[in-house]
Amino acid sequence: MFSSLDEYEKEYYAAAEVKLLQDFNHWLGVNEEESKIKWLAAMEDILHKAAQAQTKLKEEGQCVNCRYLQCSFLYVSLYQDKPVFQVELYDEQQQEPWLMSWLDTSDMLAIWKPFTEKALAKNNWISRYYSAAAICSLFPQTMEKVLYLLSRHWHYWAGDLVLRGGFHDLRLSAQFQMMVGQYRGWQEPIYTINPSQDIYLHGGKSLIATDFYRAVYRAKPICHEDVTEARFWDCKWEAIQLQDVNFADAIFVKCRFYQVDFTDCCLAGARFTDCKFVGCNFQSCDGNPESDKLPDTKIYKGVGWQDCHWENCIFDHCDLSHARLSDDIEDYVTLYCCQVESSDFQHMGQEAVNDD
Amino acid sequence: MIEPWYLLGQDKTLHHVIQATELEQSKYPAIMSGKHFIQMEDAVTHYEMKEPLYQPDFLFDPTFMVEDSMYKIWQELQPDILGKAVQFFEANNRENAPMPLYWVPFLPSEEDALHDQTKIELGRAVEPVLRREKLAEKNFLHITLAGGQLWFASLTAVEAMLWKGQTGVQITSVEIR
Numbered sequence: 001m002f003s004s005l006d007e008y009e010k011e012y013y014a015a016a017e018v019k020l021l022q023d024f025n026h027w028l029g030v031n032e033e034e035s036k037i038k039w040l041a042a043m044e045d046i047l048h049k050a051a052q053a054q055t056k057l058k059e060e061g062q063c064v065n066c067r068y069l070q071c072s073f074l075y076v077s078l079y080q081d082k083p084v085f086q087v088e089l090y091d092e093q094q095q096e097p098w099l100m101s102w103l104d105t106s107d108m109l110a111i112w113k114p115f116t117e118k119a120l121a122k123n124n125w126i127s128r129y130y131s132a133a134a135i136c137s138l139f140p141q142t143m144e145k146v147l148y149l150l151s152r153h154w155h156y157w158a159g160d161l162v163l164r165g166g167f168h169d170l171r172l173s174a175q176f177q178m179m180v181g182q183y184r185g186w187q188e189p190i191y192t193i194n195p196s197q198d199i200y201l202h203g204g205k206s207l208i209a210t211d212f213y214r215a216v217y218r219a220k221p222i223c224h225e226d227v228t229e230a231r232f233w234d235c236k237w238e239a240i241q242l243q244d245v246n247f248a249d250a251i252f253v254k255c256r257f258y259q260v261d262f263t264d265c266c267l268a269g270a271r272f273t274d275c276k277f278v279g280c281n282f283q284s285c286d287g288n289p290e291s292d293k294l295p296d297t298k299i300y301k302g303v304g305w306q307d308c309h310w311e312n313c314i315f316d317h318c319d320l321s322h323a324r325l326s327d328d329i330e331d332y333v334t335l336y337c338c339q340v341e342s343s344d345f346q347h348m349g350q351e352a353v354n355d356d
Numbered sequence: 357m358i359e360p361w362y363l364l365g366q367d368k369t370l371h372h373v374i375q376a377t378e379l380e381q382s383k384y385p386a387i388m389s390g391k392h393f394i395q396m397e398d399a400v401t402h403y404e405m406k407e408p409l410y411q412p413d414f415l416f417d418p419t420f421m422v423e424d425s426m427y428k429i430w431q432e433l434q435p436d437i438l439g440k441a442v443q444f445f446e447a448n449n450r451e452n453a454p455m456p457l458y459w460v461p462f463l464p465s466e467e468d469a470l471h472d473q474t475k476i477e478l479g480r481a482v483e484p485v486l487r488r489e490k491l492a493e494k495n496f497l498h499i500t501l502a503g504g505q506l507w508f509a510s511l512t513a514v515e516a517m518l519w520k521g522q523t524g525v526q527i528t529s530v531e532i533r
Contacts, residue, residue: 003408075518076362076511079527096357129408133370137521144519183515 003129009138013119017142020115024146027111028153035107036157044166046101050089051169053099064091064098067173071103071154072183073147075140083108086183092173112146144182151180151188152299158191159251159271162231192229199225248300267303268294276309281316288321288339302343320345358491359511361532363484364525366416373524374411374444374456376401376418384419384460387505388498393462398441405446411456412524413517420507421458429520430461433495433513438462461507463498466490470499471533479503485531 002008028035050066057064068090077084083105088097116139122130158178161167174195181187192209199207199215199222209229221241231251239259249269259279267287286293287303294300302322310332318338325344335350378401385392403409413426421442422430430437439459446453469490475482479502486508491497497508509517514527 074511074515076360076514076527079518080529100357128372131370131372131408131410133367133412133523134410137523140519140521182519184512185515185519 002125005131005134005138008125008135012124013135013138016115016119017145020111020142021145021149023115024108024111025149028149031107032153035153036160038107039103039154039157040161040164040166042103043161044164046087046099046103047161047166047170049101050099051171054171057098064094065171065173066090067092067176069176069178070097070187071178071180072185072187073105073143073181074183075143078112078143081109082106083112085180108146108150112143115142147181148188149299151190154180155190155249156269156301159249162191162251163253163273199227248294266291266293268300270303272303272305272308274307275305277313278311280313282314282318283316285315285318287323288319290321291319315345358488358532361486361491361497361508361510361530362514362527363530364414364507364509364527366414367412367524367526370410370412370524372406372408372410373415373417374403374409376403376415376442376444377447378402379418379442381418386416386419387500388419388460388462389500390462390464393438393440393460396440396460398443400443400445402447403444405448405450405453409454410523411454413520413522414524415458416524419460420505422461424457424459426517426520426522427459427461429516430496430513433516434463436463437496461496461498463496465498465500465505467499467501469497471531473533476501481506483531484508485533488532491532 002011054064066089070088070090071085072088073083073085085103085105087101087103089099090097119138120132120135172193174193176193177189178191179187179189193211194206194209196212197205197207197210199212199217200220207225207227207230210227211231211233212235214234215232216236216238217240218238219240221243222245223241223243224245226246227250228246229249231253232255233253235252235255237255237257237260241261241263242265244264246266247270248266250271252270252272252275255272255275257275257277257280261281261283262285263283265285267285268289268291270287289300289302302324303320304324306324306326308327310327310329313333314336315333315338316336320343321339321341323340323343323345330348335345335348338345338350340346340348379399383392383396411423413423415421422439427439431439439461442458442460444456444458446455469487470481471485471487474485481501484506486497491510495510495513499506499508508530517525518527
């Protein structure tokens with residue numbers, strides 16, 4: 001029987017919180033398509049309004065860029081049973097947002113409400129020690145964790161937003177960040193644009209979250225580079241070695257890979273859309289989102305290939321756990337000793353040894 | 357751009373709240389005027405230990421008080437807030453008894469921040485409505501009326517308080533015109 005908040009937290013609440021986070025993550029996974037479609041529609045609407053606002057301000061002689069897009073969860077809205085995110089767009093120069101809108105997230109109550117009701121149940125309390133207000137004081141720390149989990153899903157949904165051209169009409173700064181977090185508190189970036197760099201001549205400058213348009217990479221190897229969250233649009237890779245390159249959360253759209261060797265590359269969260277792979281070898285690549293090599297502080301998805309064309313490709317000793325594949329590749333791709341747990345490669349037969 | 361604002365009311369669902377035994381109503385009135393605040397000094401008071409004992413972030417008896425860590429947040433958000441300290445000690449000097457520090461906060465009353473359309477009954481604002489132009493560049497507002505005093509907080513302030521896991525106040529939206 002609980003007679004103090006400390007005891008209640010250790011004996012009951014901590015475990016309930018872990019279960020909530022698992023349920024929330026599972027709910028986001030199971031309902032992902034529905035939740036994502038709703039989120040994308042709402043964000044596209046906000047971005048469309050923002051583009052219109054930019055045009056109108058320009059006509060009035062005021063030129064505003066978009067440097068930051070903050071999605072801030074209003075805890076007071078949860079307190080009032082109507083959880084929303086306040087979306088604010090900022091220019092480089094201004095302290096005040098030039099556009100404000102709201103994202104309804106009342107569907108999260110489907111998981112949150114049962115959790116709080118159970119947390120506030122008087123069972124197991126010695127009645128005189130029970131205080132609903134004291135129990136409620138534990139909720140913000142839990143909501144912070146929920147928010148972080150949500151930000152990781154939104155990070156991938158933001159990738160969809162980019163692929164759908166959601167930012168196309170908006171005038172963004174050369175450096176732009178879309179963030180999720182607390183109102184006037186911590187913010188976790190979910191989509192970043194950094195200034196363009198040349199992958200061979202960047203001189204140590206970061207390649208993270210950079211866009212590469214119509215680049216051609218031929219013959220000269222690319223080794224030990226970190227291109228996390230980078231976006232490659234219409235790029236060509238020919239007869240090239242990619243060794244120990246970190247492609248985590250990178251996006252490839254309409255890229256062509258001819259005779260490319262991917263060796264020891266990290267592919268967790270990488271997405272290939274409408275790409276072509278001809279004669280490519282993936283050797284000891286790791287696409288497992290639960291890999292020990294990935295930072296503990298982030299949550300990843302498996303590598304994904306959608307609407308891609310394949311010819312004579314090999315995956316040799318790769319970890320493709322949780323990988324997503326929309327294409328029928330059985331006749332065009334050979335797997336050797338790969339891990340394919342919970343992935344769309346599971347149905348494929350594997351060869352024992354790669355003699356090549 | 358003016359944020360939404362909120363009224364901070366007493367959370368009456370809280371029980372077994374720490375109670376000062378030596379703060380006189382005459383010096384620590386429910387309605388804290390400038391005159392009373394100037395005459396106050398930092399104080400020490402005692403409380404009776406009870407099981408259970410709750411030390412919420414906000415006390416309303418005998419006057420409005422804010423617990424030390426919450427008060428620091430208030431000061432960061434609005435540095436011109438004044439405060440007088442009230443240190444609590446357990447009446448029988450029990451070992452390991454909590455010794456919480458509270459502050460009586462003060463801002464000069466701004467009755468003119470209440471919109472004309474605020475309904476006043478028996479010296480109390482029934483449904484306060486605030487004037488938009490009086491809310492710029494502040495996070496807290498203090499209004500004393502004949503029948504009671506009101507503390508209002510901006511969205512920024514309320515969010516900071518809620519994320520801290522505040523106890524002791526009920527937060528309700530107020531209309532701004």
